[in-house]
Amino acid sequence: MSQASAFAKRVLTQEPFAYFCTTNVRNHPHVAPVFFIFDMTGCNAYFLFSADSKKVRNLRLRPRVSFAVDVRDPVNPLENKGVMIRGEAKIIESNDPEVDIPHIKQLFEEKYGWSSLGSFFRHAQDERPLVDVTVRKISCWQGSTFISCPKFCVASDRRGCACISSQKDAEA
């Protein structure tokens, strides 16, 4: 695994915040900081949002979303690192047989370290829907190196995936 791929994997599993971007029907973007987990086994990201939030209203109508997770360096721009993901969001129904909700719950609680009393899932699903983002493309940057689709990403096998294995220099 390349250094950048290893970094992308680490940042997606360890960083607490993601910056989640949706658009409304008039194509106005919206960005919000959110908690998340990333499941490496399926290359899916999961979020818990308020049902009445703008994010949820937007993604119900326009499921294409993007989110970024980054590590900032205030001194050296070459030390800025991050991952940006594009994908399609879907609100998970509580009885969806294809989603392993206990596994997702475990990932949330392992990452954020909260007891079951303060569980992420203590609210009803219709109040705090679980959102699954199916990854279509991962881009990561580490200093001046920019990589599309690190090796761990299984999204490249998906239909409609935009991943192209390429490496090129890119912007700060």
Added chain:
Amino acid sequence: MIDWLYEAVKAVHVTAAVSLTAPQQTVLHREDQDFPAEVNWLLEEGYFGYLGTSDSQGNPQVTPVIFVREGNSVFLTISKVSKKVTNIRQNERVAFLIDIRDPTDLANNRAVLIEGRAKIYGIFDLLNNSGRALRVRALLLKKYPKYAAFYATKGTLLPKPWRATMFISRLLVEVKIRSFSYMREAKPVTLGRPAE
């Protein structure tokens, strides 16, 4: 407090003359000269921002950037070859989020979400707004002295898209603030009147 865990922050909408009822997004009017103190603080002290753009097909993208605030706008310098520039040329509506994190307490962060229109400065825009462009340059140098020193001493070692050379590698982008939402934990807050 645990409710906060369900979202990193929940937007608390404010107005210039803030009320606690029926939160609304603040829409700026031409006569607005300033923002509530908390928003001013983020605009001035926030070190990184997240620019959300989308192309004409509605495919969003979000990336971190550095910025300065000048008047009722924020200014960015972004790579000419970036997807952000392509998106802005197709759709000038953008979202810009500035947040300050507390690494010791995930619940203790502040953010402002700006919605506005982005304008990419061409050479004639720079000439017609040379005073403002110089102010923006001075603000960038003052706010990011370590980055400035880095680019001054090692900039030529960087790949071309990363360099700071205006028009060769980078473009100046103004985001005119049309509205904003202030975010702090999950509790509604009153921000008070705009700073004087």
